[in-house]
Amino acid sequence: METQIQITCEEIAGKANARIVRFVGDLDATNVDYVTEQITNYFGDGLVKIVADFKQLRYVNSTGLGVLLHFNKSAKERGGCFKITNLNENVYEIIEIIGAASLLDIYDEISEAIAALD
């Protein structure tokens, strides 16, 4: 079955090891392997500072939340970061309910997340 998520990557001017990664669709158990592979490949290429744009991410389930926490940890272990922006209200609420809001780097706007890159 076709994955219900699309990921695109965009360079950030003046930040060689950083990328904006845009998520479109639903993040759930059917596509976490695909998403994990994509993000892990970015890390492997030295792109350890990621700004994840969730503007068009409609839905995240518990499995998806698990991999977001994993990406956050993996990026930090590599001296980078995994910053999340543009969360919709429903997805933010689920992150908050499980107590992960304080564990993740969440920003309202992409510009704020980029400005916070070291």
Added chain:
Amino acid sequence: MDLTFPYTISVRLPSDLEIIPSIRKFVSEVLQVSGFSAKFAFRSEIIVDAICNNAITHGSSGGVDGEVELSCVIHGDRLEVVVRDNGGSSADIERLKEAVRRTRLGLPLPDYDSGGMGLEIVKLLSETIDINVDENNVTSIHVVRRREDV
């Protein structure tokens, strides 16, 4: 739409995670057509996703040739979701029994894996969650979520 409550949607699902997105979205759309808010529908989508995921991953005879039964009873003021499967491995059954015990004591569910987190989210999003395992290891999870705006 002039609907008469309650009404029930029942479906038997193959033991395959790929079916869940279609099912959870269907339930969400039915709820919105029935007058429930988009937020209620989203939260219900999370609930249906988590308990179907749990049943397929840990129940339905370990996910091989199994079947999961989902029933959604839509009342005017609440949603009841029941998911049944025909049991998993002995470790899965013990895991669910522990979840039953902890749920009844109001304790957090252990973080075994994302399945454990899924049930914890269900607990946080619902008024009641009841997990039962019968003598034939048929497991069922019964969740009730009330609408906020009535």
